[in-house]
Amino acid sequence: MITITYRRNKCIGCNYCTEIAPQRWQMSKKDGKSNLIGSKDKKGFWTIKVPNDELDMNERAAASCPVKVIEVRV
Numbered sequence: 559m560i561t562i563t564y565r566r567n568k569c570i571g572c573n574y575c576t577e578i579a580p581q582r583w584q585m586s587k588k589d590g591k592s593n594l595i596g597s598k599d600k601k602g603f604w605t606i607k608v609p610n611d612e613l614d615m616n617e618r619a620a621a622s623c624p625v626k627v628i629e630v631r632v
């Protein structure tokens with residue numbers, strides 16, 4: 559399993575992560591920020607554990623994020 563952590567309040571809504579990893583990221587119609595699908599909020603750090611086969615796309619999503627609010631840990 560890998561862990562994805564996301565500081566959602568810093569998201570600028572650029573849409574890159576949702577284009578790269580649409581299975582795990584989706585833009586919110588409410589506030590224009592991205593949602594990390596299935597994650598839980600821990601004091602502003604949205605976190606989820608996902609299977610290893612999601613590593614590549616989420617690492618690419620993290621690398622593409624202009625404000626670097628996505629962290630992927632193996």
Ligand code: SF4
Nearest residue numbers: 569570572573575623
């Ligand atoms: S790439 Fe970063 S800033 Fe852009 S929508 Fe995703 S989390 Fe937000």
